[in-house]
Amino acid sequence: MQNTENTGQIVLGATPIGNLSDASPRLREIMASADLVAAEDTRNFHHLAQALGVRPTGRVMSLHEHNEQHKISEVLDAVRGGATVLVVSDAGMPAVSDPGFPLVEAALAAGLLVTAVPGPSAVLTALALSGLPTGRFTFEGFLPRKAGERRRRLESLVSEERTMVFFESPHRLAAFLTSVAEVFGGERQVAVARELTKKFEEVKRGPVAEVLDWAAAGVRGEIAVVVAGTDEVNDAQPEDHVGQVEESVAAGIRLKEAVAQVAQKQGLKKRELYEAVLAQRQNGEN
Known part of the structure; x- marks a missing residue:
């Protein structure tokens, strides 16, 4: 995966979530050949490389939730210059409950190439x-x-x-x-x-x-x-829960907040429940 056409790219590398034997040959290859490695924890990356018998040839930098926004421009500039940048988290696929998504979003917006080396997923x-x-x-x-x-x-x-x-x-x-x-x-x-x-x-x-x-x-x-997901079919209608909203309002809760709470609990759309409340109030006045 060494970059030979001066076309930079970001590679999201999935690292083992526990068992080191789950590291793929492609991951080992890109760890060794990447021009730049952006790691959630540089110490963990070096420990992983040592355990896998890999010698990274590129520069290793930190990219974590506290500095990612500040490092994005540096990474994108490297890619524009033709570098292959490997992005790794401590375990699993970067950008999934781990650093990487803001970088991917910025790279795609800039028209840069983003690819992945798939692997372990918790x-x-x-x-x-x-x-x-x-x-x-x-x-x-x-x-x-x-x-x-x-x-x-x-x-x-x-x-x-x-x-x-x-x-x-x-x-x-x-x-x-x-x-x-x-x-x-x-x-x-x-x-x-x-x-x-x-x-x-x-x-x-x-x-x-x-x-x-x-x-x-x-x-x-x-x-x-x-x-497990629910096996109950929700056939509730907004009109059926207007009374709950009015009870909350009577207890001192603002109408919109009461609607939001009941809608969330009953799996209803807030706008439809709100309109049902207004309709019943209007009918009560007529």
């Missing part, structure tokens, strides 16, 4: 091992740390029929599963995958209430949580 590995439907799924990444914000995000997914994949830290796993049980119900099927491809890989499957009991004792390692 999202797809957890999904495949979950035992839950894989035909349609959505990746939700990390949810907010604060309980209220996390709950609101989950409430927005109440009507989601696709299997959902989340990332979570081990020390917040029990709190996350508690929110899942409260919003989706304790019988919702989940799978918690930890330490994927590593020696102590484990996938805990079952109703969220049972898995929560297991997680409450403490869990270590990198975590991916797969949650």
Whole structure:
């Protein structure tokens, strides 16, 4: 993959998520030949290269969430000059819950070439091992740390029929599963995958209430949580929930905020619910 035509490119390289043997020959080749390596953590990249027996010939620079915006112009200038730039995160594919997306967005806007060396993916590995439907799924990444914000995000997914994949830290796993049980119900099927491809890989499957009991004792390692989508068809009509909105308004909540809360909880469109409230109020006056 050495650049010989003076046409620069950005290469997104998927690195192992645990087992070093998952590093592809293409990844090893581009690690050695890239003119510039933009790594989430330069120390981790050098450790990976050493473990794989690779000797990078290009310059290695840091590219992480705190400096990415400031480094984009430097990377793009290198590509314009004909350089092959390898972008790597600490594990998995860059730009997916990892640094890289702003760079990709800027490069494409500038008309520059972006390609990838595919490889390990915690999202797809957890999904495949979950035992839950894989035909349609959505990746939700990390949810907010604060309980209220996390709950609101989950409430927005109440009507989601696709299997959902989340990332979570081990020390917040029990709190996350508690929110899942409260919003989706304790019988919702989940799978918690930890330490994927590593020696102590484990996938805990079952109703969220049972898995929560297991997680409450403490869990270590990198975590991916797969949650089944709803099997309930949402046939709710806006008119059916006007009363809930009016109850919230009577309790002192502003109309638009009340509409937003009920719409999110019931899987309705805010505009349609708002119009239904206004229509019933108008009918009540006539």
